[in-house]
Amino acid sequence: MQAQSIDVRERMIVALDFSTLEEIKQCLAPLEDRIRYVKVGMELSYAEGPAIVHYLKERGLKVFLDLKVHDIPNTAKGAMKSLARLGADMVNVHAAGGVAMMEAAREGLEQGTAAGSSRPILIGVTMLTSTSVQTMNEQLAIPGSVEDVVVHYAKMTKQAGLDGVVASPLEVPMIKKAAGENFLTVTPGIRPLGSDKGDQTRITTPEQAFQLGSDYLVIGRAITAAKDPAATWESIVTAVEADRR
Numbered sequence: 339m340q341a342q343s344i345d346v347r348e349r350m351i352v353a354l355d356f357s358t359l360e361e362i363k364q365c366l367a368p369l370e371d372r373i374r375y376v377k378v379g380m381e382l383s384y385a386e387g388p389a390i391v392h393y394l395k396e397r398g399l400k401v402f403l404d405l406k407v408h409d410i411p412n413t414a415k416g417a418m419k420s421l422a423r424l425g426a427d428m429v430n431v432h433a434a435g436g437v438a439m440m441e442a443a444r445e446g447l448e449q450g451t452a453a454g455s456s457r458p459i460l461i462g463v464t465m466l467t468s469t470s471v472q473t474m475n476e477q478l479a480i481p482g483s484v485e486d487v488v489v490h491y492a493k494m495t496k497q498a499g500l501d502g503v504v505a506s507p508l509e510v511p512m513i514k515k516a517a518g519e520n521f522l523t524v525t526p527g528i529r530p531l532g533s534d535k536g537d538q539t540r541i542t543t544p545e546q547a548f549q550l551g552s553d554y555l556v557i558g559r560a561i562t563a564a565k566d567p568a569a570t571w572e573s574i575v576t577a578v579e580a581d582r583r
């Protein structure tokens with residue numbers, strides 16, 4: 339990544355993990371003039387439907403629609419065809435669905451994108467950042483290290499023609515080495531110093547995430563559940579910018 343040339347505000351995606359438009363309005367009120375990119379996940383999308391994407395786009399925000407599609411190839415293709423019409427800037431699938439599913443998803447997204455428009459960025463979720471190596475080995479019955487599995491999923495995702503992956507910032511250097519600098523890394527599991535880890539296990543601070551080469555950071559509760567979300571946002575931006583000088 340060109341460390342000096344990016345505007346970090348464009349690369350920090352705020353996860354709007356709420357279930358009503360009213361909560362979104364309250365959350366955005368102090369943040370709207372500051373943030374550029376938001377994430378709509380299952381909670382909000384299932385409650386408010388496609389209208390929420392239009393609402394956020396009309397306010398000039400970029401939207402990552404995080405529905406983590408994971409199904410047989412034909413179903414994944416149809417889902418992506420429908421999602422393409424919503425106008426999101428980024429969408430995702432689970433890489434664990436395999437290469438054929440991811441190829442089908444990409445084709446569906448391409449077919450559903452209106453002529454003359456560019457298709458949304460399509461990324462594959464590798465190993466969820468809440469998953470520890472113990473959970474992966476013992477519950478999911480996947481042996482080895484998380485890093486090796488994430489890199490394997492990243493290679494499959496690239497093979498399927500997707501634009502990048504979701505992973506922890508901790509795995510970004512290995513992903514870039516295996517899949518190339520231009521292969522996008524979108525990284526949740528972001529915890530500013532002193533903030534509650536909650537259900538995440540593979541975490542870094544925002545500064546560390548950019549140092550490790552993350553292209554986009556996904557930050558939810560550290561901002562949205564803060565006493566003063568606007569001040570928290572500004573302090574993160576200031577810390578990251580200072581660190582990159």
Ligand SMILES: O=C(O)c1cc(=O)[nH]c(=O)n1[C@@H]1O[C@H](COP(=O)(O)O)[C@@H](O)[C@H]1O
Binds near residue numbers: 355526528536538
């Ligand atoms: O796809 C995602 O966005 C995602 C993948 C992943 O591995 N881990 C992960 O936390 N996420 C999402 O990133 C956000 C993280 O939220 P916080 O833990 O509150 O910062 C949530 O909306 C998750 O759904």
